[in-house]
Amino acid sequence: MRNYTLNKKKVGLIGTVGVPARYGGFETLAHHLVLNWSSQFDTIVYCSSKAYPEKDRPTHWNGARLVYWPFKANGVQSIIYDILSIIHALLYVDVLLILGVSGCIFLPLVKIFSSKRIIVNIDGLEWRRAKWNTWIKHFLIFSERMAIRYADEIITDNEAIQEYVKDEYGIFAKMIAYGGNHAKPVIIENETLEQYPFLDKSYAFKVCRIEPENNIKLILEAFKEMSDFPLVIVGNWSHSLYGRGLVKEFGHIPHLHLLDPIYNQNILNQLRSNCTLYVHGHSAGGTNPSLVEAMNLGLPILAYDVIYNRKTTHEKALYFKTQEELFYTLQQLPSRRLRQIAQNMKELADEHYTWEIITDRYVSLAGESVLKPVPSFLLFK
Numbered sequence: 329m330r331n332y333t334l335n336k337k338k339v340g341l342i343g344t345v346g347v348p349a350r351y352g353g354f355e356t357l358a359h360h361l362v363l364n365w366s367s368q369f370d371t372i373v374y375c376s377s378k379a380y381p382e383k384d385r386p387t388h389w390n391g392a393r394l395v396y397w398p399f400k401a402n403g404v405q406s407i408i409y410d411i412l413s414i415i416h417a418l419l420y421v422d423v424l425l426i427l428g429v430s431g432c433i434f435l436p437l438v439k440i441f442s443s444k445r446i447i448v449n450i451d452g453l454e455w456r457r458a459k460w461n462t463w464i465k466h467f468l469i470f471s472e473r474m475a476i477r478y479a480d481e482i483i484t485d486n487e488a489i490q491e492y493v494k495d496e497y498g499i500f501a502k503m504i505a506y507g508g509n510h511a512k513p514v515i516i517e518n519e520t521l522e523q524y525p526f527l528d529k530s531y532a533f534k535v536c537r538i539e540p541e542n543n544i545k546l547i548l549e550a551f552k553e554m555s556d557f558p559l560v561i562v563g564n565w566s567h568s569l570y571g572r573g574l575v576k577e578f579g580h581i582p583h584l585h586l587l588d589p590i591y592n593q594n595i596l597n598q599l600r601s602n603c604t605l606y607v608h609g610h611s612a613g614g615t616n617p618s619l620v621e622a623m624n625l626g627l628p629i630l631a632y633d634v635i636y637n638r639k640t641t642h643e644k645a646l647y648f649k650t651q652e653e654l655f656y657t658l659q660q661l662p663s664r665r666l667r668q669i670a671q672n673m674k675e676l677a678d679e680h681y682t683w684e685i686i687t688d689r690y691v692s693l694a695g696e697s698v699l700k701p702v703p704s705f706l707l708f709k
Contacts, residue, residue, distance in 0.1 A: 339369045339694055340417030343410055343427035345401040346375025347389055350591070352537075353506060353617035354427040354451070357686075360507055364687035366391040369694065372421060374413035376401040406430040418442050423694045427451070429468065432475035439478050447693060448475040449483040449504075450493070451614070473497075481693060486614030488635040502693060505640070507683030508620035513601040520598050524560075526585060531558040532630075532658075533603035535596070535618055536610065538563040538571035543609035543632055548578045550654040557658060558583040559607070560599060562590050601625045605666065608637060615640045620681040626674035628666040630657060644672040 341358045349359035362371055371392040377385065378400050385396055395416060399409040410431025417424050418438065426432065426448045435446065450472055476482055476493065482501040484490045493501045516527050532551065536542045544561065551559040565571040565586055578584050590596045600606070606627040610616045611634050619640055622629055631637040633647035646669065648654040 336368070336370045337423060337695065338421035339371050339423045339425055340413070340421040341371060341373045341392075341425050341427070342413040342417060343401070343406075343431065344373070344375075345379045346394065346396075347373050347392065350379060354449075356510070356617055357427065357506060360510065360683040361687055361690055362390050362392045364683055365691050368691050369423075372417060374409075374416070376409065407433070410434075414438060418444055423447065425449070425690070425694060426475075426479075429471040429475045432471045432478070433467075435474050435478035445481075445694075445696075446479045447481045447483060448479040449485065450475055450489070450501075451485070483693070484614060486636050487639045489614045502689075504686060504689045504693075505615040505681055506617045506620050507681055507686040508617065508622075508624035508677060509682040509684075511600070511621035511625050512597055513625055514594060514597040516598050516602055520595055524585075524599065526558050526560065527599070527602060529558065530604040531560055531585075532605040532607050533560045533562075533600055533627075534607045534609065535562040535600065538565050538568060538574065540570060541610070541612040543611055544574055546651050547607055547609050547654065548574065548584060550651045550658065551584060552578065552581060553655060554658055555583050557604075558585060560585040560587065560603070562587045562596065562599070564589055597625075601627070603627065605630055605661070608632060610634075610637065612636075620677060623673040623677035623681060626670050626677075628669040629673055630654070641673065642676055644676065645669060 341361065344354045344358045347355065347359045347362055349355035358373055362373060373392050373394055375394050375396045377396040377398050380396070385394070387394060397409050397412050399405040401409050406428070407430050410426070410428070411434045414424060414426070414431055414434055421444070423445045424447065426446065428451050429448065432448060438446070476497050476499055482493060482499060483504050484493060484501045485503070485505050487503055490501050490503045493499050521527050534547065538544055547559070551557070563571070565575050565588060575586055579586050590599070600622070606622040606629050608616070608619050608622065608629055608631040610619070611632050614636050619629070619631070619637065623641070629641060629645040631641060631645050631647055633649040638647065646657060648657055
């Protein structure tokens with residue numbers, strides 16, 4: 329059989345909803361990797377047809393080949409989704425970049441039959457999230473173990489998780505965070521001001537999934553007493569009993585603006601980049617994309633006091649742990665200190681959290697593999 333030498337390495341991006349990004353952190357990561365590394369790699373991105381209407385399913389995007397599966401990329405279906413993607417990728421690529429651990433239960437079998445390079449970003453210790461029941465937590469712990477044991481490289485997005493991997497498994501993971509410089513400061517447009525009148529005043533802002541671990545209720549309780557300081561939260565309120573309950577409890581309060589998801593990036597950035605204070609309530613995960621976006625925008629940040637957030641902000645933001653601490657901090661916010669925090673956040677973002685920096689690190693890691701000759705019927709098309 330005749331062998332061929334390929335000019336570019338082939339990389340499969342596995343574990344996201346797909347590109348162009350319409351969902352969350354991993355999708356945004358995949359989106360910007362495809363945009364920034366096309367000169368180095370040929371890429372396959374695995375996408376969920378559940379998230380992209382048939383008219384929005386191109387076969388290629390910015391040079392990457394898109395393969396669609398009829399399963400959700402999250403929840404229980406993510407196991408099938410990721411395993412199918414892994415099997416397909418083994419036929420076509422040199423390097424598998426797996427984002428998340430759902431499909432990593434399959435890696436022991438993969439390693440029996442394949443020597444393809446496998447890189448896994450284990451995400452933010454997904455099994456610690458409050459929304460999962462005991463069975464799912466045990467499954468995610470097992471999948472994490474399989475990822476760390478059988479992957480050629482492990483990526484974490486936060487120093488605290490890197491330390492966890494070293495302490496728990498004796499493995500030194502590569503730390504690669506997220507970029508956030510796709511979020512740009514935007515001047516408020518008249519039409520947006522008409523739709524959101526609070527924009528002409530001082531207000532606090534937050535964008536997130538509406539989940540208990542993001543401390544939404546704690547934040548709302550504290551701001552409920554701050555009638556002269558409006559709070560704007562953009563999130564998926566209607567997607568859960570928890571979210572709908574919060575809207576019922578707090579949605580009638582005039583200075584609390586509970587907005588549904590905003591998919592127009594320009595409008596979202598108008599709301600976000602013009603706030604007086606960015607409130608970050610995430611308590612789980614690692615380096616949260618919404619936090620590094622706010623840092624890139626040069627916003628003063630008041631973050632929930634957990635090690636992940638302190639590591640991301642290099643201990644230079646403001647922090648709160650309880651409703652009382654948050655309320656007290658809100659009452660003691662001198663404008664000079666806010667300006668200094670905003671400057672610190674922007675400087676940190678420029679140094680650590682741009683897509684150019686993040687892509688270079690992924691390119692370096694994926695490029696370490698040795699390209700092997702492959703038979704013609706396996707050529708990337």
